[in-house]
Amino acid sequence: MKAKATSSSSSDSKSGKTDPLYVIFEQHLYNFQDSDSDRKTFICGIVADYLGFLRQKNIAVPKSLEPAIVEELAEQVNIMLTKKIYGCPTIEDFTRGIPKTRKKRARQRYQRMVG
Numbered sequence: 001m002k003a004k005a006t007s008s009s010s011s012d013s014k015s016g017k018t019d020p021l022y023v024i025f026e027q028h029l030y031n032f033q034d035s036d037s038d039r040k041t042f043i044c045g046i047v048a049d050y051l052g053f054l055r056q057k058n059i060a061v062p063k064s065l066e067p068a069i070v071e072e073l074a075e076q077v078n079i080m081l082t083k084k085i086y087g088c089p090t091i092e093d094f095t096r097g098i099p100k101t102r103k104k105r106a107r108q109r110y111q112r113m114v115g
Helices: 020-030 039-056 066-084 091-096 100-114
Strands: none
Touching: 020 039, 020 066, 020 091, 020 100, 039 066, 039 100
């Protein structure tokens, strides 16, 4: 279950669908609030939200595989984060330069996906 981390676009060119992990990632990144949060905590929050989304959609994650899946997802989110904030020392520095329209769009896509 690999997330799309090679492009800043979140659309799957074949199906036209948005990758839920990327939508959740953008929601967390563009609406970042906790400057005391470290990278690991930030990534764990995204992974937890994604697993919650899967449960909401009745997609079962076997308990025996959950640690491996969480590890893989965390690695994918870390790659997305590294690519997205390249050149910024912290997430907070990155979010300062984001236009409000981009933050709003990320929030709206997230709400449509989970709502």
